[in-house]
Amino acid sequence: MCQSTLSHPENLNDLQARFSDENVCKEYLAQLRWKGKPVCPYCGNNGKTYKIVTGYKCSNPECYKKFSVLKGTIFEESKIPLRVWFVAIYIVTAHKKGYASHQLARDLDVTQKTAWFMLQRIRYFMAEKTLEAPLKGIVEVDETYIGGAEKNKHANKKTAGTQGRSTKTKAPDFGMIERGGRVVAVTVTSTTAKILLPIIKEHVSIVASIMTDEFRAYMNLHHQYQHGIVRHGEGQYKSGEAQLTPTH
Ligand SMILES: [Zn+2]
Structure with a gap:
């Protein structure tokens, strides 16, 4: 179909x-x-889901959110x-x-x-050619965001593209997270700007504000989006056009 x-x-x-x-x-x-095979829109879990009267319920213990097919x-x-x-x-x-x-x-x-x-x-x-609505609001983007432990995520960065796909959680390599909302995860072959930027463009609304770290693949995002950068170690976002709330 x-x-x-x-x-x-x-x-x-x-x-x-x-x-x-x-x-x-x-x-x-x-x-x-x-x-x-329903995919939880909140955490990206594509494993087991429960069918409930109003739709589905995620089986990930850290999520357990209910969602409708319309979400x-x-x-x-x-x-x-x-x-x-x-x-x-x-x-x-x-x-x-x-x-x-x-x-x-x-x-x-x-x-x-x-x-x-x-x-x-x-x-x-x-x-x-998709029924998926683009992500909007504040969207956090990271190469190894989902599935991996937060403390490992930057340690993994250099090898993104080769790690993360065979773990139990089937961690994808590239995640786009709408703050307070949905997750879109895409497995990528490499994490260059050439690969990542078209994926961002496909899934994120042009009116969204994108949050990334200082990884150089993201450096040209400000041409198309409001773009906030978090500098690890400083623990805050350094934002050009918008003052966006820090989350780290
Ligand atoms: Zn979930």
Whole structure:
């Protein structure tokens, strides 16, 4: 199953018949996102999760957070049912030459404001080819952040790319952490700017503020993002444009 299945069902009748029930929609979304293996959006745990009435619960003892399949997707932060979203995606993607929000408002019988919001999200989906919403707010970025002990993380840095993938927690090499929110983890082959910057761009909203250490791969981030740097040893962030709260 791939995401294009969502955009191109046989016709609108098929789509509506298949996705009339919200739980069916959620199951479908879970398959699209996780291929049957839910990933905790808070800690990145892709091991065991518990199915609960409202969605899932993480099995990581340091997390145990509950999450819905909507968490971290373009559908989050709205009360619009998935069946309506799916219809909207179908309609908008079928109109290659563009589709106005007032038209969508009429077709879905929603307010102009709702239609505008949906259209922004759907355009993002079409451009980025992902249902995952970008991380926002303050986003901390580090090469060996997840899975490894905090005290080891910089000791590991020189060998990032060769370590961390075979541990029990399947520690990825590169993590992006939305403060108070989600984690996105990507296994990388090396930690050069050429590898890391496109990954950051893909997963982090351009309106986010990014926090890193002084690792040189991050030195050009300020061209695209608000960028705060923590200098280890000094224990504080030295920030160019924004005064951001220290966490170390
Ligand atoms: Zn978790």
